Amino acid sequence: MNKLIKTDRINSIDALRGFALAGVVLVHMLEQYIAGPAPEGFLERLNGIPDQIVQGFIQLFLTGKFFALFSILFGLSFTIQMQSAEKKGVKFGGRFLWRAVLLFIIGYFHQLFYRGDILTIYAVLAPFIIPFYRIPAKVLLVTAGIIFLGIPRFIAFYFFGGNGISGVHAVMDTNHELIRSYFDIIQNGSLIEVFKTNATYGMLTKIDFQISFFGRLYYTFGYFLIGLWLGRTGIFKDLAAHSKTIKNVLLWSIAGLMVSFVLMIAVFANMAQTADGATWTFVLGMNFFDWVNISMASMILCGFLLLYQKSSWKKRLLFFAPYGRMALSNYIAQSMIGTFLLFGWGLGYLGQIRSLYMFVAGLLLIVVQTLVSKYWLQKFRYGPLEWLWRSATYLKWQPFLKGPRLEYPETTRA
Secondary structure, three states, X not given: OHHHHHHHHHHHHHHHHHHHHHHHHHHHHHOOOOOOOOXXXXXXXXXXXXXXXXXHHHHHHOOOHHHHHHHHHXXXXXXXHHHHHHHOOOXXXXXXXXXXXXXXXXXXXXXXXXXXXXXXXXXXXXXXXXXXXXXXXXXXXXXXXXXXXXXXXHHHHHHHOOEOOOOOOEOOOOOOHHHHHHHHHHHHOOHHHHHHHHHXXXXXXXXXXXXXXXXXXXXXXXXXXXXXXXXHHXXXXXXXXXXXXXXXXXXXXXXXXXXXXXXXXXXXXXXXXXXOOOOHHHHHHHHHHHHHHHHHHHHHHHHHHHHHOOHHHHHHHHHHHHHHHXXXXXXXXXXXXXXXXXXXXXXXXXXXXXXXHHHHHHXXXXXXXXXXXXXXXXXXXOOHHHHHHHHHHHOOXXXXXXXXXXXXXXXXXX
């Protein structure tokens, strides 16, 4: 019985991670892997009603929400690793730091292809989560709450205003010459030119996005703390026993969404149309916008966990489990496939494919990667990058070929 609970818990986390990654890749495909402002008029001639519907769907239900889920799972995974090490009587903190260094290296390689890489940010934040491991659960929630209230964002805006910390240009300046130059390079440049610009300008603009009033860095750490709290509560060990808690969180999230949405509309509706990001009003509106994202991410998470407890839905959601088990390999592969399709060093279709078709391409990529992952895990213990990361973590080649079979019983019976 204990073995069954353990396996089911791992499957649920893998499925949730795969589900989150699916949302992330759809957002990236719709953004055409630009990870920043596009030149004025981009896709305008290809922006029909179906495309606008797809764009609205992605913005409303996916953008910012599935990234939040993915980040929460990073904090949850950290907790599981630490708890597992404690049971074995092994200190894992130092090894976790080494894993973070390796993750930064992997992420930097990814950054060369796609400047929107999040792995480097995870790696930079990873050491700061270690001291929170033994902090009481209530303190974790209070700290995350302070972050989500926007305190770090307001401090950043007070010191930097609408300018990025790097000083390359104002964060909201969508018509700057450097932005047009960057777009020209990814649209027409060689692979080496893309690598060079993503290693310099791309990295600087990412730092600005993370640390400026957009505050992605601060919110990411807040999501880590939520993941740490989830691991502390043991919800994934027995979802049924925590159903009431999950339902209560869902109700509070719905209420939070309604309040946040009203506040966001009220703030933005009272802004002058010519107002830019360098105003306190805009920053306040951005804060309420992120409250909407947080509330919806919480609703999606709770909805997933409640549906997972129903046998019919469980079979469907477990479709994502192999995809999530190989999340690192699939995440990197997505960007390499997407940039090859769109950027000048590859097929060069940037700005030539309408949003509806990019959405369909994203769905096809998810299905193909999931099926490949399922087949791969029938032969091997880990995904290729997961295996390299694990081997480098322990400074020893880890078993790669499949040993005991990883079972997803709910899917094999379907």
